[in-house]
Amino acid sequence: MADDDELFARLKACEGRPATLAGTGKDPVNLPMIRHWCEALGDTNPAYTGPDAVAPPTMLQAWTMTGYPGPATSGPATSGPATSGPATSGPATSTPAASAGPPARTPAYDELLRLLDEAGCTSVVATDCEQEYLRPLRPGDEITFDTVIESVSARKTTRLGTGYFVTTRTRVHAGGELAGTHRFRILKYAPARRQTPAAIRPRPVVSRDNAGFWEGVRRHELLIQRCSGCRAPRFPWLPGCPACGGLDWDTVRASGHGTVHSYVVMHHPPFPAFDPPYAVGLIDLAEGVRIVSNVVGVPYDKVRIGMPVRLEFRSYDDGLVLPVFRGGPS
The missing domain is CATH 3.10.129.10 (Hotdog Thioesterase)
Structure with missing residues (x-):
């Protein structure tokens, strides 16, 4: 002391x-x-x-x-x-x-x-x-x-x-x-020294503003908000339109086609539910918005800016479903 x-x-x-x-x-x-x-x-x-x-x-x-x-x-x-x-x-x-x-x-x-x-x-x-x-x-x-x-x-x-x-x-x-x-x-x-916990993947934070998005993911649909007033698409989901301020909206189902706008390769720190190194990309979707997710299907060191990717859904422990993007020709 x-x-x-x-x-x-x-x-x-x-x-x-x-x-x-x-x-x-x-x-x-x-x-x-x-x-x-x-x-x-x-x-x-x-x-x-x-x-x-x-x-x-x-x-x-x-x-x-x-x-x-x-x-x-x-x-x-x-x-x-x-x-x-x-x-x-x-x-x-x-x-x-x-x-x-x-x-x-x-x-x-x-x-x-x-x-x-x-x-x-x-x-x-x-x-x-x-x-x-x-x-x-x-x-x-x-x-x-x-x-x-x-x-x-x-x-x-x-x-x-x-x-x-x-x-x-x-x-x-x-x-x-x-x-x-x-x-x-x-x-x-x-x-801290501690026992390795079970490899449970962290859960997304679901709120009243984004619950519809995660419901769509469970159905293997990637839903993008669209303002009812100015028709501007937006992602991530928000309660109001950043372009015109409108509060009314509907959704568009993403086609799943996109390109890598930017990316990082995660090396450290390792968590039990993850297996580094792996690539995380900022993906330009064909609908005009961007989403952050894993780039799969190609080695992490082969991911490149401008690479075409396509949407797929992966299931993890306890029924968790997440959208990821597979690299390669569309």
Whole structure:
């Protein structure tokens, strides 16, 4: 207990200390990145295009990301949060980010991670983030930011294991003005030792807004909502039309033909009900909407953007039915 108290006191002493100072965005806010973001998310809001375009507010963190290979450390290598976390972004620098090497974390943040590693908390998972938007970001804005270690929790026990929640707060400036803040929280933990549970696949969350979709899946039908007013298709299911705001809708049965818009290959962590590596695709359906699901029928390393896929339904334990997409010619 005394050792735990001493560790917690040393962790708490890191609160208020900087994780980055005078960080600089790798690129100014720019229309190509805004376009890529909107295309990936299917966001057609006209505010993000044209001569008076602004960046989507949720891109706030994107302009501070370091990218691959991520931040350097200020001392010996330590494990830390994912490179997309603001706590790992940007060093103190007086030169443009484009000409700088990989940014460095501050000694204070490295010390915090070292203490947690030495305490056996060698695993890390991002838990949540909070953003506050104070000023729109416009193409041409030069981004600067600084990050502080805001808080370290007492030792907590979770299903993943026992460890500490670390929260960092990043203040993002554009043209010298405070544009927003970004809180990013990770759990640094020692993995729990537990018996392997039965290989039961996680169940989807069914609500009154999407119950009709899952009823269709059980019948081996992939149903897409269609607005009764403007006739715009939408997926996933929503209570109202994002195009016109209408609340009335009907459904269209998907033909099952599509192409891979984007994909990732899942390697880790393994769960008993899954068998990595496997490919998860963002599928463009012929009806004009996108759906996320597994790509099957081809090796995971042969999945490609633009690959034609076709819908099929697979049954899992306890009667669970899920839509998946088989790669290959339509």
